[in-house]
Amino acid sequence: MSIRDAVIAQIQEIIADSGKTHGSITDSVALLDSGLDSLGIAILVARLEETLGFDPFTQSDDVFYPVTVGDFIRFYENATGAAAADSRQAG
16 A cells, blocks of 8 residues: 555545545645544544554654645655665665
8 A cells, every 4th residue: 555545545534433524635635624633633643653654743853744635645755765765874
């Protein structure tokens, strides 16, 4: 499962669990307009850490808050690339 697929699936599951409905989850949808509130976003990050094995928010020294679903997905994808580069340099 790709990072994109994992993020979208978790967003849809969290929204469904909350009893809300959602429209199409696309890259341009603002996170707070996706059906997630701040608690939902925190749950999303925790579930993705369990699923993917990392949390880019705690691994990064930069302060970054993704605005759109696409920003959020890219942040995770970029963190995966940075983690791979770090492990290559260490080895």
